[in-house]
Amino acid sequence: MKAAITTMALYLFSISQLLSQGDTLFQSIMHDDSLRHYILYVPDAYDGSEAWPLVINLHGFAWEAASHMTFSNMNPVADTAHFIVAYPQGLTMVATIPGFPPPSPGFNLGADSLFVSPDNVDDVGFIGRLIDTVSANYSIDPSRIFSAGFSNGGMFSHILACEESRIAAIAAVGSTLPTTWPCDTSRAVPVLQINGTEEAALDYEMGLPGLLHSVPETIEFWLTRNQCDTTPVITSLPDLYTTDSSTVEYHQWHSCDAEVAHFKVFGGGHQWPGGINLVPFLGNLNLDIDASSEIWNFFNRNPLTSTKANLKPAEINLRAYPNPAAAHLNFEFDLPEAARVQLTLYNPLGQPIQILSNEQLPAGRQRINWQRPASVAAGLYYYRLRIGERFLAQPVVLR
Structure with missing residues (x-):
């Protein structure tokens, strides 16, 4: 054999x-x-x-x-x-x-x-x-x-x-x-x-x-x-x-x-x-x-x-919904103080496909909405959220 x-x-x-x-x-x-x-x-x-x-x-x-x-x-x-x-x-x-x-x-x-x-x-x-x-x-x-x-x-x-x-x-x-x-x-x-x-x-x-x-x-x-x-x-x-x-x-x-x-x-x-x-x-x-x-x-x-450097979702009351998602995806999280926020969506090969946010945001509850382009196929993706010098990455399924 x-x-x-x-x-x-x-x-x-x-x-x-x-x-x-x-x-x-x-x-x-x-x-x-x-x-x-x-x-x-x-x-x-x-x-x-x-x-x-x-x-x-x-x-x-x-x-x-x-x-x-x-x-x-x-x-x-x-x-x-x-x-x-x-x-x-x-x-x-x-x-x-x-x-x-x-x-x-x-x-x-x-x-x-x-x-x-x-x-x-x-x-x-x-x-x-x-x-x-x-x-x-x-x-x-x-x-x-x-x-x-x-x-x-x-x-x-x-x-x-x-x-x-x-x-x-x-x-x-x-x-x-x-x-x-x-x-x-x-x-x-x-x-x-x-x-x-x-x-x-x-x-x-x-x-x-x-x-x-x-x-x-x-x-x-x-x-x-x-x-x-x-x-x-x-x-x-x-x-x-x-x-x-x-x-x-x-x-x-x-x-x-x-x-x-x-x-x-x-x-x-x-x-x-x-x-x-x-x-x-x-x-x-x-x-x-x-x-x-x-x-x-x-x-x-x-x-x-x-x-x-690791940021846990519970620390900022993170919600990413719906997951699985179809036409749109919402991100909600708390900022205890003003900070620069970068939110990027990556495809299954780990390549960035869209930057959803890259700006200084004030303290308080934040919401970022993403409308899915027709060119983005179904599959398992992930997003990376960076707040100041800390970050997290989580998967999301697109149907």
Whole structure:
């Protein structure tokens, strides 16, 4: 099976390069006396004149960096949104329960975990070294270094959230938080979970007892760590592709020190929504959302900041309604004192589409109205509200 996946991935890899607009560089670095490899994708628009974000995109167990680059199809998003992508290559790991492939490439989840390194490989240190190397050779914004991953790579992204303080936010697809790794970090970390309810490799409600938390348990962990309200706002997203045998709900939690969000894919398999279906037997591939675009959307509104810069909606009695919205959207909030207010709406790729306000406003209750232009399509957008030196970003669904 692995050989078939690799052959198909190499074929699709060549096609993906035709669709991408940048340089795909095969790089190596030394770490712990081992030569470690990664692929770096640099869009053509990069010229070093300004600092760009770095997204680390981690493959699953028994996959490779090249196949994951094809599978996740993130490079076209990087072309448009202007960020650099690193695809690290894992070393040989051993699955500790039956039903998984034989020893294969992956990332070390620690002793007694689901995926164990026979050589006790320090993958956290490898990613830190990768960040150092890319930052030394390219103009990287240190406040915008992110980690995303699929399956084993998503599990390892949770570990990076716990261990690597330079990671501003993470996104985990088809994966959850390992139970075997003690997450002792005290910082709040923005976390996006994307999970199918019909993943054969990971039970949505049960996880893998003793090895992986369930999806609800993973979310609960980060809700507690990020001090969020525990009741989600749930939005059913449009079923744009009725033939993909799946639909999507978007769950968001308010009043967090760091954002927690979840795309729940009903009927979805162990797949990367909107990506390339390399292995159909992994289950239904949802096409109603594009995971790479939604991940970037989430990352773009969650840079590494001090908690003093974060503004909670409850502090200013913020209301954005109706949500979902159709023809218009209203914003209401309190200003305890006069301040400069910037309100910007962003599309699913994190590109600003309209500045709704950029002016000095007096103290008191404020209201800003937005009439939706016909050119703005349906989808999941977000707005960024900056008041003085503090800001917040929140999603909004346009139907």
